Amino acid sequence: MPVDIPELDPPIAYNISHDNALVAMAFAPGIHNPPAFSIGVDVMKVRIPGRDTLGSFVESISDQDETLSRFFWIWTMKEAYTKALGLGLGFDFRRVEYDIRANVVRVDKEIALGWRFTKFVLTDGDDLYQGVVAQYVGGTTTEMIDESASQGYLATWDAVHFVETALHELGEE
Numbered sequence: 001m002p003v004d005i006p007e008l009d010p011p012i013a014y015n016i017s018h019d020n021a022l023v024a025m026a027f028a029p030g031i032h033n034p035p036a037f038s039i040g041v042d043v044m045k046v047r048i049p050g051r052d053t054l055g056s057f058v059e060s061i062s063d064q065d066e067t068l069s070r071f072f073w074i075w076t077m078k079e080a081y082t083k084a085l086g087l088g089l090g091f092d093f094r095r096v097e098y099d100i101r102a103n104v105v106r107v108d109k110e111i112a113l114g115w116r117f118t119k120f121v122l123t124d125g126d127d128l129y130q131g132v133v134a135q136y137v138g139g140t141t142t143e144m145i146d147e148s149a150s151q152g153y154l155a156t157w158d159a160v161h162f163v164e165t166a167l168h169e170l171g172e173e
Contacts, residue, residue: 013037015083017131019045022124023159026133033086038136040083042076046128072130074098077105077117080134084115103144116143122156 011030016023026041046068077098082091097106105112118133130147137143157165 011037013039015040017042017079017083019043019129020124020127022122022127022129024122024131026135028135032136032138035086038084040080040085040134041131042079042083043122043129043131044072044076046072046130069130070100073100073119073132076130076132077119077134080117080132081105081107081112081115084134084136105142105144112142113140114138114142116145118145119147121147 011034012027013030014025014027016025018024022043022045024041024043026039028037028039030037032038048068078093078096079089081096082089082093085091095108097109098104099106105115105117114136116133116135116137118135120131120133122129122131
């Protein structure tokens, strides 16, 4: 027997990313640019990949922790943005620049207007993760939300709690 699935108005926009044992999900009302709805998330464990040295990985050997952190902010910013476009790694990353000092994202040398970028930091035991949510919200400004700002938007759950909560919220219990 077919199941009627109600359509949501507006639909839910979401995107998922993972690295190692951590999964990140960003969601919002699906208002802009279907079907991707212009939301993307990326999360990465802050570490030097196996068999690489910091010098070969980021071609810089100043302060290792700071250099790694900067590299992953740049990478996650670019990937979250291109995922929000619905393109992910299919987009030429060289077109996207994240200027950490000015805290601004440029695409093709122009500031990415109408976007909200939210940076976050998570820990899993001794492991540190950095991530970014990119969401097109419209307008003529760009909003940069720092991970240290207390916005009440970030929740962390283990897998069992997440599934139980999702089932409850969907009325499947």
